[in-house]
Amino acid sequence: MTTDSMILGTPFGEHPTRILMLGSGELGKEVTISLMRLGAWVCAADSYNGAPAAQVAHEARVLDMANADALRNVIGDVKPDIVIPEIEAIATDVLFEAEQAGIRVVPSAAIASICMDRERLRQLAADELGLPTTKFEFAGSLQELKEAATRIGFPCVVKPVMSSSGHGQSVVRSADKIEDAWNEAQTGRRAHGEGDVSRVIIEQLVDLDYELTMLTVSSSAGIVVCEPIGQRQESGDYRDSWQPAAVEPDHRQEVKRIATQAVQGLIAHAGTDTAWGVFGVELFVLKDGTVLFNEVSPRPHDTGMVTMISQYLSEFDLHARAVLGIPVSKAHIGLDLPKYYGAASHAIVVEGNGEVEFSNLQTALATPGTDLRIFSKPRVEGHRRMGVTLAIGSDIDEARxxxxxxxxxxxIVVNPAK
Structure with missing residues (x-):
């Protein structure tokens, strides 16, 4: 479908633009809302009932999206014009089939497939695009891991080639911990479609100063890059983010250059002129000032939730516009903050087993310049991100x-499961 053939504003008419969201968590929910505000019809799919986006979409489906037959059936039933993958555990072969049938996949099936596999992504970034990265190797067995770790040196980081949110990741500080790291990677990997054993990436543990997320928007108007977002992680998962990050003037052009080059390279590799949407490009800045490419998500980024309070158009609004063929220019990505102000987000991670209840909002939100998003996930089992707080301040420190x-x-109360 072309941008000229899209019909918006009549979601229950005979010819609305139909969108299938594959993944309906907190990010998918915000994208769904942004799309519906522009008049698109949205079906939200996930692996469980009551997912956040499913609570607001026009329709909802429950399925194992890594099951090719199940995914093929739901696409055939929904008949979407556009498919938006918001998670990585998806049967990508079916996405290629959808494209061949004339359905647009966001940003493309090829890009989604590359970005879900650290091995393919790193080879593209380092070997083909020449982007600076940490020293790395790959291994397909415990013995290969031992040999690669010896060459990389200790300490090093071991991750499954397919995982997310820090699952299966570990820092190895000595040779006697290699087997533990291998077992952790096999436990934390995304199991679907990977065979009996997951390959792993071994990376040098660098002298990191700070991490950045560069929200990079590809649209019918070209590529633009938002102001840098700083972030803090625990065990590979986001806990805080802030914008604009305090990037040294000498590094500002470099971080934007690397983010732009990474997205341009993915689009060129996909071979399509409609690879539109938000890309979350993750960068490392070392203490010596070196900027390194880490990873890229072909979708809005969790650290980008800060844009719900920092930017005139959030990353979700930008994603929706780009997906629908609406041009996104430099004028659309500006901060919605007075001069010298800063914005921050703080993830609310809850531990326990059961339904989660929030109260005392009258105190939590009493301070001007604060806001809250409760994701309304049905329950927590172990630990789970259940909400995010947002704030603006006179500077980044105050906002955080x-x-x-x-x-x-x-x-916060967790009512135990019955």
């Missing part, structure tokens, strides 16, 4: 403090 205090003032 306010976002953290907002979260701390919430009263």
């Amino acid at each position: 403090i306010k976002a953290n205090e907002c979260a701390q003032n919430l009263r």
Whole structure:
């Protein structure tokens, strides 16, 4: 479908633009809302009932999206014009089939397939595009891992080639911990379609100063890059983010150059002129000032939730516009902050087993310049991100403090599962 043939604003008419969301978590929910505000019809799919996006979409489906037959059936039933993968555990072969049938996959089936596999992505970034990265190798067995770790040196980081949110990742500080790292990677890998054993990537543990997310938007108007987002992680998963990150003037052009080059390379590899949407490009800045490419997500990024309070158009609004063929220019990605202000987000991670209840919002949100998004996930089992606080301040430090205090003032109760 072309941008000229899209019909918006009549979601229950005979010819609306139909969108299938594959993944309906907190990010998918915000994208769904942004798309519906522009008049698209949205079906939200996920692996469980009551997923956040399913609560707001026009329709919802429950299926194992890594099951090719199940995914093929839901695409055939929904008959979408556009498919938007919002998670990585998807049968990508079916996405290629959908493209061949004339359905647009966001940003493309090829890009989704590359970005879900650290091995293919790193080879593209380092070997084909020449982007600076950490020293790395790959291994397909415990013995290969031992040999590669010896060459890389200790400490090093071991990750499954297919995983997300830090699952299966470990820092190895000595040779006697290699087997533990191998077992952790096999446990934390995304099991679908990978065979009996997951290959792993071994990376040098660099002298990191800070990490950045560069939200890079590809649209019918070209590629633009948002202001840098700083982030803090625990065990490979996001906990705080802030915008604009304090990037040294000498590095600002470099971080934008690497982000732009990474997205341009993916689009060129996909061979399509409609690879539109938001890309979350993750970068490392070392203490010596070196900027390194780490990874890229072909979708809005969890650290980008700060844009719900920092930018005039959030990453979700930008994604929706780009997907629908609406041009996104430099004028659309500006910060919605007075000069010298900063914005921050703080993830609310809940531990326990059962349904989660929030209260004391009157205290948590009493401070001006704070906001809250409760994701309304049905339950937590172990630990799970269940909400995010947002804040603006006179500078980044104040914004981060306010976002953290907002979260701390919430009263959170986990009602045990019966």
